[in-house]
Amino acid sequence: MARTTLTRTVLAAVAATSLFALGACSSDAGNEPAGGGNETAADDGVITLGFSQVGAESGWRAANTKSIQDTLTAENGFDLKFSDAQQKQENQIQAIRTYITQGVDVIAFSPVVETGWDAVLQEAKTAGIPVILTDRAVDSDDDTLYESFIGSDFVKEGTTAGEWVVENFDGDGLKVVELQGTTGSAPAIDRKEGFEAAIGGSDVEIIDSQTGNFTRAEGKTVMEGFLNKHDDIDLVFAHNDDMGLGAIEAIEAAGMKPGEDIQIVTIDAVKDGMQALADGKINYIVECNPLLGPDLAEIAKAVIAGEEVEKRIVVKDEAFDQAAAEEALPTREY
Numbered sequence: 001m002a003r004t005t006l007t008r009t010v011l012a013a014v015a016a017t018s019l020f021a022l023g024a025c026s027s028d029a030g031n032e033p034a035g036g037g038n039e040t041a042a043d044d045g046v047i048t049l050g051f052s053q054v055g056a057e058s059g060w061r062a063a064n065t066k067s068i069q070d071t072l073t074a075e076n077g078f079d080l081k082f083s084d085a086q087q088k089q090e091n092q093i094q095a096i097r098t099y100i101t102q103g104v105d106v107i108a109f110s111p112v113v114e115t116g117w118d119a120v121l122q123e124a125k126t127a128g129i130p131v132i133l134t135d136r137a138v139d140s141d142d143d144t145l146y147e148s149f150i151g152s153d154f155v156k157e158g159t160t161a162g163e164w165v166v167e168n169f170d171g172d173g174l175k176v177v178e179l180q181g182t183t184g185s186a187p188a189i190d191r192k193e194g195f196e197a198a199i200g201g202s203d204v205e206i207i208d209s210q211t212g213n214f215t216r217a218e219g220k221t222v223m224e225g226f227l228n229k230h231d232d233i234d235l236v237f238a239h240n241d242d243m244g245l246g247a248i249e250a251i252e253a254a255g256m257k258p259g260e261d262i263q264i265v266t267i268d269a270v271k272d273g274m275q276a277l278a279d280g281k282i283n284y285i286v287e288c289n290p291l292l293g294p295d296l297a298e299i300a301k302a303v304i305a306g307e308e309v310e311k312r313i314v315v316k317d318e319a320f321d322q323a324a325a326e327e328a329l330p331t332r333e334y
């Protein structure tokens with residue numbers, strides 16, 4: 001369960017009603033025209049919430065989707081309309097416009113990239129539909145375009161990763177390659193910024209950096225390229241576990257031992273990453289907690305009730321070395 005600065009009402013964790021459809025499509029979205037008899041929350045006590053998810057690019061994303069679908073249930077007072085944007089901003093904008101047309105009570109989304117949202121958010125505001133951001137921020141000068149942003153501090157995650165590297169390797173002339181998340185996304189921008197700030201002033205050096213789009217497959221391909229280009233890589237900093245797991249495959253295929261010949265530091269702490277850490281193939285993981293469903297439900301209910309909500313809700317994250325991963329794994333939720 002996400003640990004936040006909020007005092008949260010306890011929400012029942014019940015099995016998801018099957019509202020999730022694969023692909024760039026909506027589930028339970030219906031195609032009702034605007035004003036087609038939609039009841040508002042005030043009418044029927046049910047909050048119709050349209051959620052546009054980034055995609056299904058990583059283990060983290062799967063856990064995040066499950067948390068939202070398990071929490072925003074009919075039993076908990078929600079009618080969830082869920083769509084998967086397949087990592088494309090145009091799909092998210094289209095989904096948001098559909099939710100506006102349908103007259104949902106609340107729109108929530110995790111923006112695939114930071115910029116380019118003002119126009120569609122203004123349309124939601126004009127239609128009187130409140131918007132809640134989850135996981136990723138938008139880069140906008142107008143913070144009246146959304147009610148609240150619930151998510152981790154990505155800069156801090158990058159800083160924590162960089163501090164561990166400096167603490168363990170400063171003075172060794174460490175050569176780092178970086179697997180960046182999706183270009184233009186908040187976590188890719190912020191984690192890079194935090195990591196670079198933390199290694200500043202040390203002799204740790206980033207010798208190459210490229211996006212692996214937060215996926216295992218692209219992480220592997222980019223790491224293969226790094227290995228062909230450089231014979232002096234000491235450490236991989238991957239912006240998520242999945243890309244780190246892809247790097248492990250590339251390192252092993254090149255006849256080296258991940259975690260020994262090349263150290264690996266990642267962000268997320270999903271089960272597969274934590275298992276690799278426990279197995280000694282990853283050396284350190286900074287957590288990014290994906291269980292945002294309960295906070296989203298609470299904030300959506302408060303917004304509909306006309307209550308004041310916090311503009312920024314920071315989800316607290318931990319960090320794990322091998323021993324901590326071994327201890328945490330048996331009870332790990334995601």
Ligand code: AHR
Nearest residue numbers: 058060135187214240288
């Ligand atoms: O926005 C959170 C990031 O998105 C996670 O770290 C990554 O795994 C996901 O794809």
